[in-house]
Amino acid sequence: MTTPPSPAAPTPPPGCPAHRLYGPEAEADPMGLYEKLRAEHGTVAPVLLQGDLPAWLVLGHRENLDVARTPSRFSRDSRRWRDMQEGKVPADHPLTPVAAWQPVCNFQDGVEHERLRGAVTESLERFDRRGIRRYVTRFADQLIDSFAETGRVDLVGDFAEPLPMLVMTQLVGMPDSYGPRLVEAARDMLRGTETAVASNAYITDALFQLVSRKRAVPGRDFTSWLLEHSSSLSDAEIIEHLRLVLIAAFETTANLIANTLRVVLTDGRFRANLSGGHMTLPDALEQVLWDEPPLTTILGRWATGDTELGGQQIKAGDMLLLGLAAGNVDPEIRPDLSAPVNGNRSHLAFSGGPHECPGQDIGRAIADTGIDTLLTRLPDVELAVPEADLRWTASLMSRHLVALPVRFTPRGSTVTGSTPVPPTAPAPPAAPFFEERPPARAPWWARLLRRR
Known part of the structure; x- marks a missing residue:
């Protein structure tokens, strides 16, 4: 029956x-x-x-x-x-x-949500937007320098994905050397590979050590501001929110950059309006946020x-x-x-209400400045394959462009002589556990964004 x-x-x-x-x-x-x-x-x-x-x-x-x-x-x-x-x-x-x-602000309502989200939003608001754009320009130039002489590149894997994480590592107060390794660890974790748990453990260890250092020697960065916030977040709460901000910024901003570049390269009218001054780059981003939101x-x-x-x-x-x-x-x-x-x-694109994305303006700044830097440095960049050959992967919450292969006239590095970002390598094994560190857990968002 x-x-x-x-x-x-x-x-x-x-x-x-x-x-x-x-x-x-x-x-x-x-x-x-x-x-x-x-x-x-x-x-x-x-x-x-x-x-x-x-x-x-x-x-x-x-x-x-x-x-x-x-x-x-x-x-x-x-x-x-x-x-x-x-x-x-x-x-x-x-x-x-x-x-x-999870004990993070986006799973809370009421007073506890206000306490946790207040710490996040008020700390993010302390950033100087011009300073953020300087970071973006610096890292965008370094990434472009790493492929400018080749005349060909995949703008998803070699630009759209690494740029947000490289910028965010600076904003949270990590040394430059952490950026490439965190990019690879985040990629590995979100793809749900056999080493995803180890990559998550590496990120957790890196954040735990970051919090320990900033507690001893604070700076003008997101981690230090969370530590000194009046809401008195615990170390575990700070680590959880650092990880949430890093991964959310990596995923959504990378998608926004890739989606916008695809439209610029495949829609002649769109690009003409942009280059002719009929549309600003911020306008172009908003159009993409309407038509192809990152989530x-x-x-x-x-x-x-x-x-x-x-x-x-x-x-x-x-x-x-x-x-x-x-x-x-x-x-x-x-x-x-x-x-x-x-x-x-x-x-x-950024939801709404009390849980509206608190970092949306930073995401816009990374995408806007990064794309502007790329198009200024490589004005003749064009798609290297037929548009019909582009492929996506989809999951419950997002749709990812797999690759965006382009070609352009080979050029030298910037006049500033910036040092190219080193190629990313597989994330190293997690650092040894400390007695006081919170245990690494399998990422709660990993299956959310990767293809099932």
């Missing part, structure tokens, strides 16, 4: 089966799947996640903001997830590393009680996913997707 589905689970109307947000269809054309869901269900659609766990995908722009801005109805605390409470999400489930509660969805809001959203009856403990990419093309707010959105920052 077949057991009927639980009335508490998201159930589609008769004849409209819930679609899986994983598997070949979702990976091959996520935007096409979102539009199919919108046509069948409207602004909020029932979907299935790994293991056929039910959830709601929010497709409407207004509905996304409603969820993001009302934590009293839609909490960020995953301990409210009914399926997890009922034991349907075991320790080895693909979503466990993503959804298991397509954000997993993790849980209904605090029975409620209604987009005509759907949401039950207490239901999981909701913010559909950032789908909300950005909601026909209610963008009936003509070909129309430019110059200067309009009302997209969902």
